[in-house]
Amino acid sequence: MDKFTKVTGVAVPMMRQNVDTDLIIRIERLVDNVGREGLGPFCFEQIRFKPDGSEDPDCIFNQEPYREAPIILAADNFGCGSSREGAVWALKGFGIKTVIAPYFGDIFNNNCFQNGILPVALPIEEIQLLADEMKASPGNARVTVDLENCVVVSPTGRTIPFQIDARRQHAMLNGLDDIAQTMSHKGEIEAWQSTDKTARPWVWL
Amino acid sequence: MGKTLFDKIWDSHVITDLGNGFVLLHIDRLLLHDMSGGKALKEAIEKGYPPSQPRLIYGTPDHTMSTKPGRTEKSFPPGEPLILSMRETTSAYGIKLFDLGQDGQGIVHVMGPEQGLTLPGTTLVCGDSHTSTHGGMGTLAFGIGSSELVHVIATQTMVQRKPKRLRASFEGKLMPGVTAKDMILHLIGELGTAAGTGYSVEYAGSGVRALPVEARLTLCNLTIEMGARTGMVAPDDTTYEYLNGRDYAPKGAMWDRAVAHWRTLPTDADAEFDREHTIDMKNVAPQITWGTSPEHVIAVDRAIPDPSTGPEEKRGAWEAALKYQGLEPGKPIEGTPVDWVFIGSCTNSRISDLRAAAAIVKGRHKADHVTAWVVPGSVRIKAEAEAEGLDRVFLEAGFEWREPGCSMCLASNGERVPPGKRSVSTSNRNFVGRQGPGARTHLASPAMAAAAAIKGAIADVRKIG
Ligand code: SF4
Numbered sequence: 001m002d003k004f005t006k007v008t009g010v011a012v013p014m015m016r017q018n019v020d021t022d023l024i025i026r027i028e029r030l031v032d033n034v035g036r037e038g039l040g041p042f043c044f045e046q047i048r049f050k051p052d053g054s055e056d057p058d059c060i061f062n063q064e065p066y067r068e069a070p071i072i073l074a075a076d077n078f079g080c081g082s083s084r085e086g087a088v089w090a091l092k093g094f095g096i097k098t099v100i101a102p103y104f105g106d107i108f109n110n111n112c113f114q115n116g117i118l119p120v121a122l123p124i125e126e127i128q129l130l131a132d133e134m135k136a137s138p139g140n141a142r143v144t145v146d147l148e149n150c151v152v153v154s155p156t157g158r159t160i161p162f163q164i165d166a167r168r169q170h171a172m173l174n175g176l177d178d179i180a181q182t183m184s185h186k187g188e189i190e191a192w193q194s195t196d197k198t199a200r201p202w203v204w205l
Numbered sequence: 206m207g208k209t210l211f212d213k214i215w216d217s218h219v220i221t222d223l224g225n226g227f228v229l230l231h232i233d234r235l236l237l238h239d240m241s242g243g244k245a246l247k248e249a250i251e252k253g254y255p256p257s258q259p260r261l262i263y264g265t266p267d268h269t270m271s272t273k274p275g276r277t278e279k280s281f282p283p284g285e286p287l288i289l290s291m292r293e294t295t296s297a298y299g300i301k302l303f304d305l306g307q308d309g310q311g312i313v314h315v316m317g318p319e320q321g322l323t324l325p326g327t328t329l330v331c332g333d334s335h336t337s338t339h340g341g342m343g344t345l346a347f348g349i350g351s352s353e354l355v356h357v358i359a360t361q362t363m364v365q366r367k368p369k370r371l372r373a374s375f376e377g378k379l380m381p382g383v384t385a386k387d388m389i390l391h392l393i394g395e396l397g398t399a400a401g402t403g404y405s406v407e408y409a410g411s412g413v414r415a416l417p418v419e420a421r422l423t424l425c426n427l428t429i430e431m432g433a434r435t436g437m438v439a440p441d442d443t444t445y446e447y448l449n450g451r452d453y454a455p456k457g458a459m460w461d462r463a464v465a466h467w468r469t470l471p472t473d474a475d476a477e478f479d480r481e482h483t484i485d486m487k488n489v490a491p492q493i494t495w496g497t498s499p500e501h502v503i504a505v506d507r508a509i510p511d512p513s514t515g516p517e518e519k520r521g522a523w524e525a526a527l528k529y530q531g532l533e534p535g536k537p538i539e540g541t542p543v544d545w546v547f548i549g550s551c552t553n554s555r556i557s558d559l560r561a562a563a564a565i566v567k568g569r570h571k572a573d574h575v576t577a578w579v580v581p582g583s584v585r586i587k588a589e590a591e592a593e594g595l596d597r598v599f600l601e602a603g604f605e606w607r608e609p610g611c612s613m614c615l616a617s618n619g620e621r622v623p624p625g626k627r628s629v630s631t632s633n634r635n636f637v638g639r640q641g642p643g644a645r646t647h648l649a650s651p652a653m654a655a656a657a658a659i660k661g662a663i664a665d666v667r668k669i670g
Binding site for chain 1: 453
């Protein structure tokens, strides 16, 4: 897995509630054989492009300085809906490194940690302030997300702490592979299974 | 203090405590489908982690298969490599695949309970968020992403943190025209799509106890639409009657042993929940969604909401939803003309759903301007429906009678509602573009969808005798 330590860059104030994973990546793109790495251009295509395929200038992702933003500022429940991990791959391909929202869809949240994308939960008031500071100084404003110290630094230099589980923080900072970590418990897994085969034999087909 | 159903299953599956609130949880069943199954198996094998417990893994193609009568894997070409890779990888490890054209094929969340693979008291995962469906059997079931899928293939475990507990109690009896679909849509309307985030849900109360298993599966199916990954109904005699004799259910003395264990699972009287919510069934009317989120739902006899009188923080979302849906606030939703009707999906494609729709349709004909599809959930349901003559009822009414699969729930097999067209659908998501770019979806029960096809407009099923 990719490591995540710190990101500094433009934050795009999307500020939308309930951004579902269907909106992040359309299902057809996951059927077409473009592969994980090829999904970036299709990220948010339903709002970035008009039905005729041209860019929608009203969409904030098409406006300067937000085009290359590595950080998304969103409202409640980002990544709700479908479990498709393609949503995280698409964000990653689109250049997003971290999403800041009040809270996230549970499955999306887990998927982020599998791919080195950091979901940061902050109160909506804080996110609104970040958005205001971004808009106040387009072009110069930058947001920093620092995982080592668990702080977000706003464009005007305010530091806002955020919380993350120590286990996940450690795995992200070091780019640890979940499966390898679990494999270190192989003996315990096998012991559990052999006990269970006697206790609940009907489960074991 | 007593324990909840959820805690009993969870605690008994903890292999080891990983600290910081995380545990390593054993997974008893992994279900695979064509969208991610073959790819995940391939990835696991390439990483050097072949399936550790292939006998606990089962698969079936549903998402990308055409549902056209007479379909093969070639009918929707983009799906062909997915099913081919699924065949190759499952057969290499002796994983049972309920393949296209075979008995048992169907939507993955229909297949599990139907085969008796979904058992009370077990943990079950699948790379699809509606895995919560299986909770209707008293199963701790949840959807996972692709990386987690590879992890389960490799280790038959997951690294998880225990969610909080929410109990939703439905008290009373179903009112006329009301189904489990209406119960859960009503609940989501009351609590919102994020109420369950970070929670596991238990559905309880006299209204739930009275539901047959298929209706419980529908109830649990939409759990993810209120943000919770897992929702359950405690197993009881209704569950055991449904399960007894199914292909993969335990038999003979083993059955008795299993039932004795399952009887210990229901939530203890003194167990505590982090949140409780009670619904009086008297207040649950037939529901229809008006917007682009399952929480955008009203009783069918109500007016389309006006954003200017709605909660301030939702105003923008409501306005955008009405614009996308092409609806005017303040007008009755009943009578809104409809172009498409879709009866199917893991929410509502079981035999009881098809019977409920057929009861409305029988002796009538769909409106001329409506295209109406019935997509049974599995090969077995299709055969059962045909044996009862339900296919004739639908065909004579001008509906299409199709092959089992996800179809227009997700439109990932090319079967789409055209742009700008309005559909009444028995599926579970009315997101922007879900049934195809620009498609306008209204979620409802099978009887309500059938009524819309007949009337050519959103209709109140209670007014159709
Ligand atoms: S029917 Fe729809 S929700 Fe259910 S598994 Fe298929 S695509 Fe997912």
